[in-house]
Amino acid sequence: MSATEELFREDATLLRCEARLVEILPEGLVLDRTVFYPQGGGQAGDGGRLLLADGRAIAIADTRKSRGDEANPPRLLHVPAAGQEALLAELAAALPLALSAEIDAERRRAHMRFHTATHLLCALVPHPVDGCSITAGYARLDFHTAEPLDKEALSAGIARLVAEAHAVRHRWISDAELDANPQLVRSMSVQPPRGSGRVRLLEVEGVDLQPCGGTHVGNTSEVGDVVVTKIEKKSAMTRRVVLGFASPV
Template sequence: MELIFRADAYAQRCTATVTAADDRGIRLDRTVFYPTGGGQPGDTGTLTAGGSVIRIVDTVKGDGADEIIHVPEPGTALPAPGTAVEAEIDWNRRHRHMRMHTAMHLLCAVVPGSVTGGQVGADKSRLDFNVPTGSLDKDAITAAINERIAEDRPVSQRWITDAEMEARPELVRTMSVKPPTGSGTVRLLDIEGVDLQPCGGTHVARTGEIGAVEVVKIENKGKQNRRVVIALVDA
């Protein structure tokens, strides 16, 4: 299956062919839809075949490494295998996820401690940190993130081998999610001069595209665990 979003996060639509459809959802030979994973929600959107429009309410991973299932609205008539469709994501929602996911990498870069969990949202997102000592300052973190956004640093991806990943454990900041290995390579998200770590999500091309963000809340979630919630200012 061709995962177009992996090479081009800005691709909003593509033509595709239905390869299977059952009670779990619809599979295509190629897709722009990102599946739920790494704390980022799956895309929503539509599949259009002729004059028929199928609303996709979620996208999830299937059984295979690259199998993606497009989940239609309940009660939708499923297309037959071989049907040609145009797949189109809800771009506004996806782009907000891209901005947020990139902002979370900046948050990860300015807050000390390992990450114990996280969730990307269209308006608000969170990261949980294991912070051994000291307290976190909401205003200082907000200022540090926005400073890096204003620098408009380039954001890119690159790949390293499983062996290289194993040799560089310091690249892994998230304790709760292990980088996917076994296929021979691991994708790294590189925010120039700020952050470099494994990530399979979708991101903007430059930090300036994120727009202003704000730390809206810091919560204690345990003796050393702190939850930092950020929001897009234009939400």
């Protein structure tokens, strides 16, 4: 089985695509191509629905990747919401099946805004990252430092970078190029995936540059009103910074 084509890697603004349902596994549904981002790199997975030609829909509660091994490569799994077992059993006899894959746009937009905001935070706090979580309701970064951090100063710094409207874009480099530039990796807990021969770099122009496979807005102005809601001392060498939306966009 060939890998699912991950359309979100090149265009995070895609909300829908035509695809084929090619496999139904106990852990989730496999498509030949998708706009659904799977949980990874600290970012939560997408939800949404798969629209069938006859008007019925499969509700997708989450998106994940299987662990995989040498014999079974990782699969991108669209996890169906509970209570759809009869429909899935019916569809299993009709594979492959054409459908439309449509993500929850509001949930994705929140992920994009928060994920880009965490890169702005990385530019403001010059310490390694030792943990990350990005959801539709909040985001957090754990920094490896004993230094105290100022909540108001960081919120003001994020607001300044948002107002400056820096372009956000990605590009690909080789594994060898990343090895030659180890300073690009800010995270102590999540390392860039290797083995495919290339690594995705996320650049906030003039602000931040580091490996990242997540979904992002196209300009910092789209982050909107994101503020630091809490700073916690998690250990002697860990400061947790939590981000939230001050107001909806």
